[in-house]
Amino acid sequence: MALTGIFLILFLIVHVALNACVFANDGGVMFNHGAHFMGSNIVPRLLEIGLFLGFFLHIIQGLMLEFQNRSKRKKGYAVPMGNKGSKWYSRSMGLLGTLILIFLVIHISHFWYPNRSHQGFVLGEEINLYERMQTVFQKEWVVIVYVLGCISLAWHLVHGFESAFRTIGVSNKKYLLMLRATGIAFSIIVPLAFAMMPVSFYLGWLK
Numbered sequence: 001m002a003l004t005g006i007f008l009i010l011f012l013i014v015h016v017a018l019n020a021c022v023f024a025n026d027g028g029v030m031f032n033h034g035a036h037f038m039g040s041n042i043v044p045r046l047l048e049i050g051l052f053l054g055f056f057l058h059i060i061q062g063l064m065l066e067f068q069n070r071s072k073r074k075k076g077y078a079v080p081m082g083n084k085g086s087k088w089y090s091r092s093m094g095l096l097g098t099l100i101l102i103f104l105v106i107h108i109s110h111f112w113y114p115n116r117s118h119q120g121f122v123l124g125e126e127i128n129l130y131e132r133m134q135t136v137f138q139k140e141w142v143v144i145v146y147v148l149g150c151i152s153l154a155w156h157l158v159h160g161f162e163s164a165f166r167t168i169g170v171s172n173k174k175y176l177l178m179l180r181a182t183g184i185a186f187s188i189i190v191p192l193a194f195a196m197m198p199v200s201f202y203l204g205w206l207k
């Protein structure tokens with residue numbers, strides 16, 4: 001679960017960095033250039049198959065972990081510890097993950113699916129993804145769904161980032177504070193940068 005989680009964190013870095021080109025506010029020239037490379041080159045297209053496999057494995061591993069945890073303790077605790085024993089978000093990873101999955105299904109239907117079906121699912125001509133963003137992010141409910149998806153992602157990462165690195169052994173006293181600070185910074189900066197995209201299109205900051 002830690003390894004697929006770190007793999008998905010790496011994907012988020014690439015995705016947010018490429019999408020941040022929209023903030024150049026150059027009518028989508030820079031962003032479409034990058035998106036064209038990702039959509040027309042065989043290497044990122046093959047990595048994309050690994051990405052979908054990574055999401056699938058992460059979900060299956062999460063479900064297995066949840067079932068294992070539940071089967072170990074069939075009866076609840078006599079005294080609920082609340083946030084003293086663990087934080088609410090670390091106990092809600094399944095729920096937060098489900099919200100992200102719902103967001104992803106909507107998100108894929110907005111961009112990835114129309115683009116790939118236009119290409120005939122091979123290396124054909126792509127749609128103008130910047131124009132597509134401008135159109136999609138005109139609807140208020142869509143912007144709200146995206147912002148909620150980004151908030152779910154932020155809380156999922158607050159626990160997931162630190163937990164994944166601790167699982168692979170980055171957990172001694174010397175590095176723990178640094179790891180925690182990096183995890184929290186990542187969990188705020190990346191979802192915030194993502195959320196600013198639909199908001200900026202909706203408010204007309206990006207033309």
Ligand code: HEM
Pocket residue numbers: 015019035038039048051100104107111112113115116129133146150153194195197198
């Ligand atoms: C909120 C701002 C976001 C915007 C504007 C955005 C935009 C896009 C666009 C334009 C594509 C299509 C790329 C293509 O067809 O080549 C895409 C694909 C994708 N996005 Fe996002 N995205 C956002 C957030 C996210 C988040 C938070 C996640 C994950 C939790 C995510 C996961 C994906 C996945 C899995 C794909 C398909 C894989 C791929 O094309 O490589 N996106 N996104």
